[in-house]
Amino acid sequence: MKVTCRFHGELNEFLPPVRRMHEFESRFKGRESIKDKIEALGAPHTEVDVILVNGRSMGFDHILEDGDVINVYPSSETPVMSGVRHLRHLPMGSPRFIADINIHDVVKMMRALGLDVLEDRTFSFEELIEISVNEGRILLSSSKELLKRKRVVHGIFIWQGDRVVQIQKIVADLSLKRMCKPFSRCLLCNTLLEFAPKEIVWERIPPKTRKRVNEFARCPACDRLYWKGTHHGKIKEKVDRILSPISLKG
Ligand SMILES: [Zn+2]
Known part of the structure; x- marks a missing residue:
């Protein structure tokens, strides 16, 4: 028995090049769920948002039937139609x-x-x-x-x-x-930093920094000390790029 498959958007990256961006056939034997088929073809279920089987939106538990036409979508490229069932529910709020x-x-x-x-x-x-x-x-x-x-x-x-x-x-x-x-x-251990008064951490500040910097933060778990000089540089530039509205549009 066989099904016809088409992966959409970035899900194509999980396929070998010859199967990307167009329909291809895939064989199966006996009872196989669509979830197992998609994963066997390469894409983890966590990346899949919508599955259409013969034009109808289905869940991961659909059991394949001979001749099924399957379209698999990531959340960035879901089909515009009514009654679409979304399978990817990443927690929103404060994930x-x-x-x-x-x-x-x-x-x-x-x-x-x-x-x-x-x-x-x-x-x-x-x-x-x-x-x-x-x-x-x-x-x-x-x-x-x-x-x-x-x-x-x-x-x-x-x-x-x-x-x-x-x-x-x-x-x-x-x-x-x-x-x-x-x-x-804290970049090392993920703990929230605490404000550290300059006079308390004075001994730990390199002499050059003592004059230049007034604000310090300390990790209460691993005791690492942070100030602007330690963060600025490459990682600061990346943080700015990630949060800048211009780059988010692009
Ligand atoms: Zn830490």
Whole structure:
């Protein structure tokens, strides 16, 4: 038996080049859900928002039938029609995140925006999923295999390539701009920083900085000290690019 498939938008990136941007056929045997078929073709279920089967909007539990025509859409390119069932429900409001260890640069940049992103080198795949589900944290990962795990509810795949563009997209998709408080969180351990009076941290300030800087922040968990000089530079420039309205339009 076979089905005809077409992936839309960035979901094409999960397919081998010969299958991108056009219809292709795929075979199946016996009882197979559409979720298993889409994942076997390459796309984690966390990235899929709308599935049309023979023009009707269906859930992941649809069982394939011979001759089905399947269209699969990401949330950026859903079809305009009535009765569309959206399958991707990322938590809005004040979403929190958990990340796998391969995207530390993304973690650091998101923490610099003030977003709550948990990361620990010792977490196994199972622990990442467990915490993501229990704490309602969105799982950020560059591993398709991790996001394909059944128990993962909320996930965002992190592509190779420009991190600023990807974080801009996350900020736009989840309407995070207003809740970003740049440089309010420890880049090392994710804890919210506290104001540190200059006279208290005096001994720890390099002599050159003592004259120049008056505002200091300290991480209550790991004791790292922050001031403008430590943040400014490359990461400050990236934070500005992520939050600037001009770059969000582009
Ligand atoms: Zn810290």
